Amino acid sequence: MSSDLLTTVKSLIPHIPFGDANYLSALLLVPVPILLAHLIPYLRDSYNQRRIPGPFLARFSDLWIGWVASQGHRSDVVHQLHNKYGTFVRLAPNHVSIADPDALQIVYAHGNGSLKSDFYDAFVSIHRGLFNTRDRADHARKRKIVSAVFSQKNVLEFEPSIRLYVSQFMNQWDRLYDKALKNQSGDDGEGGWFGKDGHLWLDCLPWYNYLAFDIIGDLAFGSPFGMILNAKDSAPVAVSQKDVMNSYGSNNDAVFVHIPAVQILNDRGEFSASMGVIPPSWRPWVRMLPWYRKGGKAVKNLAGLAVAAVAKRFNSPTDRVDLLSKLQEGRDDEGNLMGREELTAEALTQLIAGSDTTSNSSCAITYYLAANPRVQEKLQKELDDALGSEDEYVSTYEQVKRLPYLEAVINEALRLHSTSSIGLPRIAPEGGLTVRGIHFPQGAILSVPSYTIHRDKKSWGEDADAFRPERWFERDNATLQKGFNPFSYGPRACVGRNLASMELLIIISSILRRYHFVLADPAKVFDTREGFLRKPLECRPASRLRRAVVPTLTNGLAPCQVRTMASPSSTVTSESASQFPQQPTTTNTTQNLNGNDEQGMNIFGMDNSPPLVAAFLGIGLFTVAMTVVFAWRRLGRGRLLVQPVRQAARTAKKPVVLGEKPALWDVWTRRAEGVGVGVGLGVTIDMCTGWENITPFSATMFCPTEPATSAKESDVESRTCLTARPRNLPRSSSSVLSAIRQYVRPAPPATPTSTSTAESPVYELGDMPVRSGSGDLSLTEGASLVVSFTIAMPRRRDKAVVAASETLDRDQVPMPEVLYDMDLDLELGEYCIGSMEVPCGKSKDG
Numbered sequence: 001m002s003s004d005l006l007t008t009v010k011s012l013i014p015h016i017p018f019g020d021a022n023y024l025s026a027l028l029l030v031p032v033p034i035l036l037a038h039l040i041p042y043l044r045d046s047y048n049q050r051r052i053p054g055p056f057l058a059r060f061s062d063l064w065i066g067w068v069a070s071q072g073h074r075s076d077v078v079h080q081l082h083n084k085y086g087t088f089v090r091l092a093p094n095h096v097s098i099a100d101p102d103a104l105q106i107v108y109a110h111g112n113g114s115l116k117s118d119f120y121d122a123f124v125s126i127h128r129g130l131f132n133t134r135d136r137a138d139h140a141r142k143r144k145i146v147s148a149v150f151s152q153k154n155v156l157e158f159e160p161s162i163r164l165y166v167s168q169f170m171n172q173w174d175r176l177y178d179k180a181l182k183n184q185s186g187d188d189g190e191g192g193w194f195g196k197d198g199h200l201w202l203d204c205l206p207w208y209n210y211l212a213f214d215i216i217g218d219l220a221f222g223s224p225f226g227m228i229l230n231a232k233d234s235a236p237v238a239v240s241q242k243d244v245m246n247s248y249g250s251n252n253d254a255v256f257v258h259i260p261a262v263q264i265l266n267d268r269g270e271f272s273a274s275m276g277v278i279p280p281s282w283r284p285w286v287r288m289l290p291w292y293r294k295g296g297k298a299v300k301n302l303a304g305l306a307v308a309a310v311a312k313r314f315n316s317p318t319d320r321v322d323l324l325s326k327l328q329e330g331r332d333d334e335g336n337l338m339g340r341e342e343l344t345a346e347a348l349t350q351l352i353a354g355s356d357t358t359s360n361s362s363c364a365i366t367y368y369l370a371a372n373p374r375v376q377e378k379l380q381k382e383l384d385d386a387l388g389s390e391d392e393y394v395s396t397y398e399q400v401k402r403l404p405y406l407e408a409v410i411n412e413a414l415r416l417h418s419t420s421s422i423g424l425p426r427i428a429p430e431g432g433l434t435v436r437g438i439h440f441p442q443g444a445i446l447s448v449p450s451y452t453i454h455r456d457k458k459s460w461g462e463d464a465d466a467f468r469p470e471r472w473f474e475r476d477n478a479t480l481q482k483g484f485n486p487f488s489y490g491p492r493a494c495v496g497r498n499l500a501s502m503e504l505l506i507i508i509s510s511i512l513r514r515y516h517f518v519l520a521d522p523a524k525v526f527d528t529r530e531g532f533l534r535k536p537l538e539c540r541p542a543s544r545l546r547r548a549v550v551p552t553l554t555n556g557l558a559p560c561q562v563r564t565m566a567s568p569s570s571t572v573t574s575e576s577a578s579q580f581p582q583q584p585t586t587t588n589t590t591q592n593l594n595g596n597d598e599q600g601m602n603i604f605g606m607d608n609s610p611p612l613v614a615a616f617l618g619i620g621l622f623t624v625a626m627t628v629v630f631a632w633r634r635l636g637r638g639r640l641l642v643q644p645v646r647q648a649a650r651t652a653k654k655p656v657v658l659g660e661k662p663a664l665w666d667v668w669t670r671r672a673e674g675v676g677v678g679v680g681l682g683v684t685i686d687m688c689t690g691w692e693n694i695t696p697f698s699a700t701m702f703c704p705t706e707p708a709t710s711a712k713e714s715d716v717e718s719r720t721c722l723t724a725r726p727r728n729l730p731r732s733s734s735s736v737l738s739a740i741r742q743y744v745r746p747a748p749p750a751t752p753t754s755t756s757t758a759e760s761p762v763y764e765l766g767d768m769p770v771r772s773g774s775g776d777l778s779l780t781e782g783a784s785l786v787v788s789f790t791i792a793m794p795r796r797r798d799k800a801v802v803a804a805s806e807t808l809d810r811d812q813v814p815m816p817e818v819l820y821d822m823d824l825d826l827e828l829g830e831y832c833i834g835s836m837e838v839p840c841g842k843s844k845d846g
């Protein structure tokens, strides 16, 4: 990310008029308010956090945690900080991490009133789903519907599907295994496996992902993605999400493209987790940085995945019982069903929450078993004793639900790997929360990191860092459960826990009964990367079939060995591995950080030295200053800053001069004449109560595939070639108009043809003639564009939602570089601000 940022900054430097005194003076002034904005909250200490120790930068700025989150090892870093500072660590100006199992109850439990923080806003797409709904009443309504879907009774109905895909999974492994034996030399391109020394060598992680996606695809949407059978990470995505969503059940011609879903899910997790720790007001700006833009795209693509899957399900109705059918039936207290968007968002939530959580955990369990031959053999013995005489290829839930060692193995791996490792941020409710005698007032953000809680020596013993399932039988169960937090606590705890537990029991027992794993390289660390979830990067063991245990097989081999990606500690020998393995110890920083976090720790961690702090502050301030400058320019408000740029633009290219009439404003204000102007999705202006309720929301430009010969809009075959979705009209209109300049050059004749009618008056838009009609502006002579605007009415929630979801479709289209274009014609921006920001009643026009 840093190289992307560097490239962006470099590309912008030539456009900065350093020679201009106005510009420079303004630039020098910018850090002052920024410094004050950081210093004042620190001095006011509204959330009683000043006395909490933590990295120096974290006391003043969210940049520290933003940076750490983007580096992919947040839990490791926070854990190191707790080792250094103790129970309380300040992670941001208003965010305290508390490493105390007792705090789980205080911060997360039912009835304490804490809510999810704005961290979760970064995870919203389409519509808020159960996971990212923050409002208590809204959440309670959804939770009531969804938790009924995941009751133990309902979950048992899903068992046949789970077993089906586990058997497909093992069939594929058996097939690859046979091929591997025949062709010892190797990989034929089906998922990176190869045969060597009588073993099948493969990366388990993608396979566990295929399995989890197919299971959840089937459970949530009624059909799998087909990843196991195709041995490929690929799933369809709706190109036009809004259209597809609006025509559920009736559109068989919708266009879909295939994307690597697992990859997109990873990108989305990293993006949202690091965007979530950035203050909301910064997010639109940060979103423009290259790394974040990619992540933003992943969020949209992932939404398209759910849209496609729901559409497929509705287009081929079935009587099957799945999550979607249950969600469709689910009613809230008032008997209301979910709307399309909410239903899709909920299905997406299940897809996200129920896929890589399970696959990462399965992968980690496999790894820990491969790294601990003694535990693996003990588990296999338990499975053989319990199931040895059974002919079933895949275990049933009934067979394995009460196998104590299996349960202990799974719990131990969930404890150590903790796919949900980070402290989940909650806002202290009215009256505040008190932890260990420290009172945090209402509004303070608190979190308890599972990663650190799961390594607490008081709860887990001196060997808390080791993988040793026996501890689950040695210690008092209440103490263990108190500090065991893989599924979180309270009203926001995992709603799919029953399903996840059943999946893990069936997957691990079936696979371990059939295969035996050994580590390829016990010296290699178990490498992970963390976004919202902590994910293994690969799991590459070798496996052999266990003939004696699976009598129906004809080609099994003797007990075997596996290789895998990662063994936790580089000093562990294979002998010691067979005793007590190998989890990174908390005392060795570099090991714990898997070799990747040195930078994060040295610069941004607890040891941040003054020169490094100064360097960081300098870079940070410069970046923020540049962001503010661009923001100012784009909004057209920074007259001082804008001036030289405007001059440069004037000399560089011919500016587009707007005509007399504020065309866009007039089109909209025709409402005053009683004309209902249809805009965008069909939101009509005459539905509004007044102009003060209307906020321009987005602007879309359509380009015809053929040059238009007629002024009539209906004759113009259009395709969207640009959507600008800024936060307000000025940006949208200036972006669109700038793009118009790009697309229509050379400009069409200045005189319009006689297409003007009473209903469709002709306005001058720059030196291009335009016609208005139904809220659209289209060029007449030599027409090549139609511009339409969408509005949102924030005070009319329903309409705002309609407009918001509309933008999801349009955002498929890449934003033009014009947003970064220093030569953007600012006159247009200013003009539109002048017209559009004036609310009704105060407008000079209206």
Ligand code: HEM
Pocket: 130, 131, 132, 143, 216, 349, 350, 351, 353, 354, 355, 357, 358, 361, 419, 420, 424, 485, 486, 487, 488, 491, 492, 493, 494, 495, 496, 497, 499, 500
């Ligand atoms: C090993 C597997 C799993 C683990 C470790 C896990 C863990 C968690 C955790 C820690 C949370 C709380 C997140 C937060 O507060 O930010 C959560 C929430 C959630 N999980 Fe899971 N989960 C797993 C599997 C599943 C499955 C299979 C489903 C459904 C198909 C699911 C659905 C959900 C949903 C919908 C929520 C949000 C609940 C709410 O906010 O009310 N999870 N999960």
